[in-house]
Amino acid sequence: MSHPGSKKFLPFSIRRAMAINRIRLAIRAGKTHGSRLLMRLLIRHFFILRNEPQITQELYLQIIARSERIWKQFLTDQHQKNFFGKALAKHNNKVKWDFLSAGINWDSWDSYRETVQREADNFEKIKDKEEKWRELVSACDALARCVQNTPFAGSIRKDIIDIHKRKSDIFSGRSLGSENDVLKRIFPKYFASVSHCKRKGVIIYAPAEYDRRMGDVWAIISQFIGKPDHRRFSVQLWKRTQLDVFQGNLSACCIAIGLRNTYPAVKLPGVSCRKYPAGILNYITDLGIQVAEVVDETSKSVIGQCWLFISLDELGNPVLVADSFDLRREYAVSKSWNSAIKDCMFDFLRQYAEASRIGKIVIGYKGPVLSNGKTHKIHNAVRIDDLKDCAFPKKITKLGSYFLNRPYFLESCGGAVAKLVYDSGNNIAAETQESSINLCFGISED
Helix, strand or coil, X not given: CCCCCHHHCCCHHXXXXXXXXXXXXXXXXXXXXXXXXXXXXXXXXXXHCCCCCHHHHHHHHHHHHCCHHHHHHHHHCCCCCCHHHHHHHHHHHHHHHHHHHCCCCHHHHHHCCCCEXXXXXXXXXXXXXXXXXXXXXXXXXXXXXXXXXXXXHHHHHHHHHHHHHCHHHHHHCCCCCCCCCHHHHHCHHHHHHHHHHHHCCCCCCCCHHHHHHHHHHHHHHHHHCXXXXXXXXXXXXXXXXXXXXXHHHHCCXXXXXXXXXXXXXXXXXXXXXXXXXXXXXHHHHCCCCEEEEEEECCCCEEEEEEEEEXXXXXXXXXXXXXXXXXXXHHHHHCHHHHHHHHHHHHHHHHHHHHXXXXXXXXXXXXXXXXXXXXEEECCCCCCCCCCCEEECCCCCCCCCCCHHHCCCCCCCCCCCEEEEEEECCCCCCCCCCHHHCCCCCCCCCC
């Protein structure tokens, strides 16, 4: 299958080899501004996609090959020299036109920067201490693997050894220290090393994954010592940078890249793939899709998200569709955290929709009818059965269509029933003033 501008490119295999080589050099040079694990995932995903449609492989290569400096231009400039990017920008221009024609405030949809926050304590009681200890050992092992090629590997390894030595103290519920910062209680040697590097003026790159893994360890220990694990959560739109290809990895979502056997088992009608749908690759390049991400402010890490797009109801009014709500397991199973995150997300979506002039919000519930004749039931990490059903007589579709008319992995599309999150009661698409529509929103290369 050909792709836009295929005749202007070097053979795909050569360009892929060049991209992989650049990533490997970056790993060896240590100039990645991120963990080596994530860089290796980038390489691995090339091989995971090797049996997928050529256009999916090309899309991934184009994303990885773009520099940060021209990323926005790649998505929006219809006059760029990159033929693939030019086709993508043409599609995004159509998306903008369709949104404006539906009465949506494009600037708010595209660039909303407000956040909503909530706080909650986790008071989960331990039923089986030995089983919980095994979870702690597993979390420590994951942390050790995460940092094994970093300057802090030795310090964290010693901190983990100390945790193992204090099993009896942890089982008895005795505190691990007097520091106010919960992470410093558990990882004193690591934080001492960080402070030492800062005093020496050494530049350190500490990806959020470090703190996330530490937070996993602390969340388990806090249950042993009987202290409420207090967290503050925030919800915001993603920044849509190239690093957002890891959104699924950060939240343990099914569209994580570079990981085998973690992808959706469901085969959605019309979605072209053998096993691994493009998923996040489509989300990050189509301006008609947004992501509302949940951040744990304690660990400064993304722990979940809602995948957002617009559908029209039977009257032609825009509806904000949260395709699904994903959360990392430890946050999903905690009733207090889960409830706080749900309230935080739904409040954010309401404010975002109002700013974008969208009067109704739904969350995915029943998707399309699958090849086995059964209706696809969409999984959500928060409770939605308390919400009212919202029917779509004309089925849920994505406003703006799809790049190259190839449907994306959106579980709600083709479904006829969602759950109603919010309805302003005044969901009337306003007339669009011609002066507000500007189709030429690309950046010129000149």
